[in-house]
Amino acid sequence: MTEYYTMKKYQKFLFLLFFGCASTLLSCAQEKAKKNISPPGYNLNTPQKYNMPDVLEEISGIAFLNGNSNTVYAEQDEEGKVFVLTLGSKKHTITRFAKKGDYEDIAIAKNKIIVLKSNGDLYAFPITEIPKAEAANVVETKSVLPKGEYESLYANPTTGQIYILCKDCKQDKGSKNTSGFILNMQNDGRFVLAKTFNVDASSLEKLTGRKKGTFHPSAMSQHPLTKEWYIVSAINKALVVTDPDWKIKAAYHLSSNTFNQPEGIAFDKQGNLFISNEGSDTQYGNILRFDYKGIKK
DSSP: OHHHHHHHHHHHHHHHHHHHHHHHHHHHHHHHHHHTSSOTTOOTTSOEEEEOOGGGTTEEEEEEETTEEEEEEEEETTSSEEEEEETTOOOEEEEEOSSSOOEEEEEEETTEEEEEETTSOEEEEEGGGTTOSBOOSOEEEOSOSOSEEEEEEEEOTTTOOEEEEEEEEGGGTTSSEEEEEEEEEOTTSOEEEEEEEEEEOTTHHHHHTSOOOSOOOOEEEEOTTTOOEEEEETTTTEEEEEOTTSOEEEEEEOOTTTOSSEEEEEEOTTOOEEEEEOOOSSSOOEEEEEOOOOOOO
């Protein structure tokens, strides 16, 4: 009998030890997940949401002039139009710059509006053409990029250099690399290729803890304070952060509950983060704002 109770106590001890260790490991894993759920300084779970007018149900890229988020410059992926509106209001102006087509992103540099078409063509026109119904002096740059599909555009507001990432390009097939291109703006508004670079996305699944497949960027922007690159991938439902030299530092899963279809990204001059989402039959297109709290040292 004594041996029986001794064995029972031993079994209970082992159970409690195992349970305690398991609980500790689970707690650590949960704590690690919490820490890795948002980029430093942000909380991706608590956005301020701005619903878009019906005409921007398929909102794609967004941009600000001089980092001022009071006025949003946006485009959607079906019409060659730029929409300008104030966050919190559905009143907007529309300026047509080209015929209908698949337009994916927008940027502003050197007082020019720049729009990227999915085939890599670029359109630029003076910002003074806003809010005219039809933009004049529109300059097209064609065939400057390899054949492929493109959705991500960022313009340095000071130098006028623009950065473009492939979404789906032949040279990236069978690899974990994503090709990038840096172009210079000429005085006439056309662009010439200056440099190429690569983003190695081989660590993406490990960083998010989820199976993500091939990396397909849909938007990018540079943080005005840290100079890190923030890259959104709607297909992968991921937000990827790289250092200034394009080395991936972190990646964050974007919940479908918050991000219906993230297609655009921008920062204001205070570092507040804005991500635009296409709508659906049951949801408005929207822009989500995430306030920047700074990085704790």
